[in-house]
Amino acid sequence: MRIDVVSIFPEYLAALDLSLIGKARRQGLLDIRIHDLREATTDRHRTVDDTPYGGGAGMVMKPEPWAQALGAVLAAAPDPRPTLIVPSPAGAVFTQAMAHDLAELDHLVFACGRYEGIDERAIDWAREQFDVRAVSLGDYVLNGGEVAVLAMVEAVGRLIPGVVGNPESLVEESHSDGLLEYPVYTKPSSWRDRDVPEVLLSGDHARIAQWRRLEQFRRTAERRPDLLALLDPATLTSAERTA
Numbered sequence: 001m002r003i004d005v006v007s008i009f010p011e012y013l014a015a016l017d018l019s020l021i022g023k024a025r026r027q028g029l030l031d032i033r034i035h036d037l038r039e040a041t042t043d044r045h046r047t048v049d050d051t052p053y054g055g056g057a058g059m060v061m062k063p064e065p066w067a068q069a070l071g072a073v074l075a076a077a078p079d080p081r082p083t084l085i086v087p088s089p090a091g092a093v094f095t096q097a098m099a100h101d102l103a104e105l106d107h108l109v110f111a112c113g114r115y116e117g118i119d120e121r122a123i124d125w126a127r128e129q130f131d132v133r134a135v136s137l138g139d140y141v142l143n144g145g146e147v148a149v150l151a152m153v154e155a156v157g158r159l160i161p162g163v164v165g166n167p168e169s170l171v172e173e174s175h176s177d178g179l180l181e182y183p184v185y186t187k188p189s190s191w192r193d194r195d196v197p198e199v200l201l202s203g204d205h206a207r208i209a210q211w212r213r214l215e216q217f218r219r220t221a222e223r224r225p226d227l228l229a230l231l232d233p234a235t236l237t238s239a240e241r242t243a
């Protein structure tokens with residue numbers, strides 16, 4: 001997968017050199033290119049922002065540097081109409097389902113906003129060249145799009161075959177089946193007067209699977225009842241319904 005990220009803080013994205021995503025880059029599974037928006041400016045001060053029309057607090061990112069930067073990404077793009085993700089608290093909320101959809105694509109471009117955001121005309125212009133999606137990390141406001149991009153690239157990147165060593169570890173995770181994951185434990189079996197649930201030491205795989213499934217329901221009911229409401233009750237066992 002090819003990923004381009006445009007930001008005024010390219011060094012913010014250095015974390016994409018670490019851990020599994022960094023390894024995937026070195027293995028050629030992910031081709032991630034970071035671009036400095038200021039390289040697309042032409043004035044001595046490398047200006048990317050100006051005051052908002054209509055007044056109000058803060059600054060707005062100017063459209064022309066964005067058109068130049070995204071145009072350069074497009075000129076070097078392997079496909080004609082890449083997907084452009086514009087991180088924004090006013091976007092559709094990023095979910096695991098969205099991560100799966102994006103992982104199917106060959107090329108993602110991310111435009112990291114700062115200040116009060118990007119001049120809307122730059123987004124309109126981009127719609128002619130890109131499949132544009134405004135995406136929010138959640139219902140809160142960050143200072144810039146970079147943190148959102150780190151989260152999205154990690155969530156999408158780990159779904160690319162080969163990035164996570166054991167693909168089975170992706171199967172039973174939180175949100176893979178609409179539920180939260182069950183609690184997990186490791187050695188020692190007894191720690192500070194707390195014991196690992198007996199069933200996990202039993203070696204009885206059917207019982208373990210049943211226990212884990214019910215724990216998923218209990219945890220989801222307690223922490224995210226909104227997720228349970230999305231499940232089709234007809235597909236649940238009576239134990240799951242009452243967990």
Ligand code: SAM
Pocket residue numbers: 086087088089090111112113114115116117118135136137138139140141142143144145146148
């Ligand atoms: N004035 C904007 C608003 O109220 O919608 C918020 C601008 S925010 C201070 C600056 C940038 O941070 C945004 O352009 C966006 O790139 C990023 N950002 C902030 N919160 C975000 C969120 N929840 N999800 C994704 N990106 C976010």
